[in-house]
Amino acid sequence: MSLPPFEYLAPTTTADLAGLLATHRDKCRVLAGGTDLVNWMAEKIYRPDYVIDLRKLPLSGIRYEPGRGLTIGAATTIEAIERSPEIRRFYLALAQAAGQIGSPQIRAMATIGGNCCNASPCADMPPPLVTLEARVVLTSTRGSRELAIEEFITGNRQTAIQPDEFLECVRVPDPWPHSACRYSPFGLRAAQEIDIASVAVNVAVDPATGAVSKARIAMGAVAPFAMRAPQAEAQLVGKKPTSDVIDEIAIQCGRECRPIDDLRASASYRRHIVGVLARRMLRDAVAAIA
Numbered sequence: 001m002s003l004p005p006f007e008y009l010a011p012t013t014t015a016d017l018a019g020l021l022a023t024h025r026d027k028c029r030v031l032a033g034g035t036d037l038v039n040w041m042a043e044k045i046y047r048p049d050y051v052i053d054l055r056k057l058p059l060s061g062i063r064y065e066p067g068r069g070l071t072i073g074a075a076t077t078i079e080a081i082e083r084s085p086e087i088r089r090f091y092l093a094l095a096q097a098a099g100q101i102g103s104p105q106i107r108a109m110a111t112i113g114g115n116c117c118n119a120s121p122c123a124d125m126p127p128p129l130v131t132l133e134a135r136v137v138l139t140s141t142r143g144s145r146e147l148a149i150e151e152f153i154t155g156n157r158q159t160a161i162q163p164d165e166f167l168e169c170v171r172v173p174d175p176w177p178h179s180a181c182r183y184s185p186f187g188l189r190a191a192q193e194i195d196i197a198s199v200a201v202n203v204a205v206d207p208a209t210g211a212v213s214k215a216r217i218a219m220g221a222v223a224p225f226a227m228r229a230p231q232a233e234a235q236l237v238g239k240k241p242t243s244d245v246i247d248e249i250a251i252q253c254g255r256e257c258r259p260i261d262d263l264r265a266s267a268s269y270r271r272h273i274v275g276v277l278a279r280r281m282l283r284d285a286v287a288a289i290a
Ligand SMILES: Cc1cc2nc3c(=O)[nH]c(=O)nc-3n(C[C@H](O)[C@H](O)[C@H](O)COP(=O)(O)OP(=O)(O)OC[C@H]3O[C@@H](n4cnc5c(N)ncnc54)[C@H](O)[C@@H]3O)c2cc1C
Pocket: 029, 030, 031, 032, 033, 034, 035, 036, 037, 038, 039, 054, 074, 075, 078, 100, 101, 102, 103, 106, 109, 110, 111, 112, 113, 114, 115, 116, 117, 118, 122, 123, 124, 125, 161, 165, 166, 167, 168, 192, 193, 194
């Protein structure tokens, strides 16, 4: 499959990138790792006149500062996230999600910005980002604005990004005290699969009472975007996370998701898998805090 003709642009400053986006708007596409975009262009889903490569820009890197949290440049590769010692230590769910994406070759090319902007319901990075209260920074010649990841991904392959904006970085606040986060997808194969369902959890426990003080649970591939389970979260907060409580919460997650039947799985099987993953992730997270 050949690519449609386009002009290749490689700005070296973010100001130049913003200028190019302001000029070419809908006629251009940003290229990060290209693991989605090049396929879409080969399939003629997109025929941009201009392709703007991010790779000469200072948009990659991982910075963790205690008290200020984590900043991940949009062009940071999934492989770098999987391997980052800070992410593995303080935000394990992000490293777990990164480690599940595609294959080593895909992870070496694919970026966090591409994974968020792609906004696939099955994408692996959004569920843990939702549970960690991540925010994205969108930049254009008009300045920068920050949105919660839940406001940014608005539907199946839909985001709030404007044609003249680029995603500059993802910010994640400091981990909650006495907390742990976990992520697991489930697919039909061990690698190169599209998730049937996934679950991310982030739980904090009050050391004085042993009760859950904060909880966020997000489910992937069971709605048009990574969706939270607000009733399950509310049910968990204030309770000691015993096995019985976790079992109840897991069942509630299965009730709250909104899966569809498709060729990979039925909706009822997806609900069951969400329950299984929620139970495992909550148990793992709680055990890590204890
Ligand atoms: C074989 C294979 C297996 C895969 N497996 C998985 C998987 O297991 N899990 C998963 O989640 N995904 C998977 N993917 C999808 C893909 O690899 C990821 O979504 C990846 O993170 C996309 O990142 P990228 O840098 O390659 O994006 P690109 O292809 O470069 O871009 C994707 C889209 O985002 C836009 N974009 C990228 N960066 C920015 C930015 N900074 N600002 C504005 N717009 C931007 C582009 O214009 C384009 O529309 C797979 C893909 C392939 C080909």
